[in-house]
Amino acid sequence: MTSIPRSDKLFFYALLPFAGIVLSIFILLLKILVENSLPIFIREGLGFITSNIWRPSETNSRIEYYGILSPIVGTFYTSLIALILALPASIALTVFVNEYVPHRFKILIVNLIEVMAGLPTVLYGLWGAFIFAPLLKDYVMVPLNNYFWFIPIFSCKPTTPSTMFTASVILAIMVTPFITSVIREAYEAIPLSYREAALGIGTTKYEYVKIMLTMIKPAILAAVLLGFGRVAGETIAVSMTIGNSFSLSMCLFEPGYTISSLIANQFGNAGFYHYMTYALYGAGFILLIIGLTLNSIGLYILVRWRKSLEET
Amino acid sequence: MKYIVDIKCLSVYIKGKKILECIDLKIPRNSIFTIMGPSGSGKSTLLRVINRLIDLIPYAKVEGKVYVFGMNIYNVDPYILRKQIGMVFQTPNPFPHLSIYDNVALGAKLNGVARNKDELDKIVEWALRKAMLWDEVKDRLREPPSKLSGGQRQRLCLARALAIKPKLLLLDEPTANIDPVNTRKIEETLTSLKNEMTIVMVTHSPHQAARISDYIAFLYMGKLIEWGPSSQILIRPRSKLTEKFLRGEI
Numbered sequence: 001m002t003s004i005p006r007s008d009k010l011f012f013y014a015l016l017p018f019a020g021i022v023l024s025i026f027i028l029l030l031k032i033l034v035e036n037s038l039p040i041f042i043r044e045g046l047g048f049i050t051s052n053i054w055r056p057s058e059t060n061s062r063i064e065y066y067g068i069l070s071p072i073v074g075t076f077y078t079s080l081i082a083l084i085l086a087l088p089a090s091i092a093l094t095v096f097v098n099e100y101v102p103h104r105f106k107i108l109i110v111n112l113i114e115v116m117a118g119l120p121t122v123l124y125g126l127w128g129a130f131i132f133a134p135l136l137k138d139y140v141m142v143p144l145n146n147y148f149w150f151i152p153i154f155s156c157k158p159t160t161p162s163t164m165f166t167a168s169v170i171l172a173i174m175v176t177p178f179i180t181s182v183i184r185e186a187y188e189a190i191p192l193s194y195r196e197a198a199l200g201i202g203t204t205k206y207e208y209v210k211i212m213l214t215m216i217k218p219a220i221l222a223a224v225l226l227g228f229g230r231v232a233g234e235t236i237a238v239s240m241t242i243g244n245s246f247s248l249s250m251c252l253f254e255p256g257y258t259i260s261s262l263i264a265n266q267f268g269n270a271g272f273y274h275y276m277t278y279a280l281y282g283a284g285f286i287l288l289i290i291g292l293t294l295n296s297i298g299l300y301i302l303v304r305w306r307k308s309l310e311e312t
Numbered sequence: 313m314k315y316i317v318d319i320k321c322l323s324v325y326i327k328g329k330k331i332l333e334c335i336d337l338k339i340p341r342n343s344i345f346t347i348m349g350p351s352g353s354g355k356s357t358l359l360r361v362i363n364r365l366i367d368l369i370p371y372a373k374v375e376g377k378v379y380v381f382g383m384n385i386y387n388v389d390p391y392i393l394r395k396q397i398g399m400v401f402q403t404p405n406p407f408p409h410l411s412i413y414d415n416v417a418l419g420a421k422l423n424g425v426a427r428n429k430d431e432l433d434k435i436v437e438w439a440l441r442k443a444m445l446w447d448e449v450k451d452r453l454r455e456p457p458s459k460l461s462g463g464q465r466q467r468l469c470l471a472r473a474l475a476i477k478p479k480l481l482l483l484d485e486p487t488a489n490i491d492p493v494n495t496r497k498i499e500e501t502l503t504s505l506k507n508e509m510t511i512v513m514v515t516h517s518p519h520q521a522a523r524i525s526d527y528i529a530f531l532y533m534g535k536l537i538e539w540g541p542s543s544q545i546l547i548r549p550r551s552k553l554t555e556k557f558l559r560g561e562i
């Protein structure tokens with residue numbers, strides 16, 4: 001601090017309020033979240049996350065009970081499926097853009113990917129619910145069930161277009177641009193000298209790409225975790241396509257719930273019940289914990305990888 | 313095929329700037345061919361043309377003809393060319409994510425030089441011995457190269473290049489980071505490898521050139537000033553520029 005020149009110090013003090021405001025808003029939000037979710041945790045304890053009961057009552061608040069196991073499981077389940085679909089696509093896109101596309105088109109495609117990553121998610125929801133979901137049902141879900149019914153995740157007959165499968169696919173489409181841009185940045189950050197080293201030993205394109213990808217493995221893991229954080233928190237597109245029902249089925253062709261779609265779907269009614277608002281805050285709190293954990297681990301891995309790149 | 317590399321009026325431009333200007337050069341088989349010249353004269357660029365790593369530099373334009381092993385390098389798949397050419401770069405660049413062992417083994421494995429674990433172990437040991445590194449790393453082959461010193465990394469890169477059993481070895485100041493004792497040993501290695509391969513080496517040291525090279529080329533500002541048998545270049549250079557360089561004046 002002491003070595004900072006006077007004018008810089010002034011500048012520093014001028015910035016301080018803004019940083020302060022942002023930080024205090026965050027703390028305030030956290031306080032509200034904790035305060036409002038506390039009643040449900042006190043009332044239901046661990047049952048809130050381990051049971052799958054959603055029992056609101058307008059007349060008798062004593063029998064109200066909220067357990068969000070299905071949305072919690074649904075969040076992880078749909079996210080997992082989405083990531084399984086998005087990761088290979090993102091890696092393929094990265095390699096394609098960096099190794100095969102001529103420079104001019106590369107900039108175009110990269111910008112397109114960035115734009116897609118930034119589109120309002122309600123658009124994905126609209127498009128997903130009205131156009132994509134019915135097609136998915138007829139041309140993907142039904143055939144998968146017909147031919148692969150013996151695999152538990154495909155074992156039930158799809159009766160509606162709005163299923164966990166649909167939501168997962170929409171999530172995969174939405175998160176692919178994001179994961180791609182994290183992986184792509186890492187891929188492009190590999191110093192020229194390592195590229196030369198890999199090509200210098202006479203690698204084919206395929207071998208070369210494999211070496212490059214193993215070199216950025218930590219960044220790929222980070223991209224997946226950060227993508228997980230995003231997908232788990234995605235709200236509107238999911239609530240428009242997942243069917244919103246408290247099921248606890250392995251089968252992807254059933255409607256389901258995620259934490260965020262639960263909150264989006266129920267908050268309109270919450271005022272009518274004594275405990276539901278607390279339950280939704282509680283769900284929000286769980287979501288925050290999940291998101292914070294995934295994002296911090298992801299960022300930590302990414303930062304550590306970048307450092308290791310500078311050291312060698 | 314008397315000449316492993318045959319360069320005919322090679323010019324290289326990077327972003328429109330002329331880096332090499334109509335170079336004509338023939339590199340005889342099983343010789344040590346040294347390229348000398350002041351910093352920025354285009355030595356590394358010339359090496360990068362021979363194995364087409366120059367392709368990686370955006371906006372680099374290559375003119376003229378280059379034949380390596382009798383093939384026009386722009387008429388073959390670059391990886392087929394590079395499989396037979398080992399290269400040690402000016403700054404050591406071992407793969408950071410691979411162990412010492414795997415750094416050396418990778419090329420041998422991919423190029424089919426070794427077909428099983430035993431052969432691979434043998435090749436790795438052979439290459440590390442040739443690079444004068446074996447004794448220092450034999451007990452820690454599974455460690456990452458980040459634990460090695462600069463000079464050890466440079467020798468690791470030499471081992472990596474040797475392990476693909478190249479017919480042509482490109483060395484860009486391979487002993488710049490290495491102590492005199494190991495430098496001498498590596499020079500002995502290179503001399504002994506001459507029977508198996510052709511070696512093109514960039515060095516700043518006229519003494520090193522005198523010790524091991526059969527031919528010397530002198531580059532200055534992208535132009536090939538002269539080249540010939542080392543004794544001739546070192547004792548009776550035709551150009552004043554070469555003379556000045558050898559006296560350490562440019």
Ligand SMILES: Nc1ncnc2c1ncn2[C@@H]1O[C@H](COP(=O)(O)OP(=O)(O)OP(=O)(O)O)[C@@H](O)[C@H]1O
Nearest residue numbers: 326331349350351352353354355356357358369402
């Ligand atoms: N990637 C590049 N982009 C732009 N210019 C380059 C690039 N690589 C080399 N050059 C230029 O080409 C010229 C020759 O560079 P080169 O690395 O071949 O020199 P060198 O003889 O190896 O020098 P040194 O002894 O310092 O290694 C220099 O002027 C350099 O600025």
Ligand SMILES: [Mg+2]
Nearest residue numbers: 355356402484
């Ligand atoms: Mg150089």
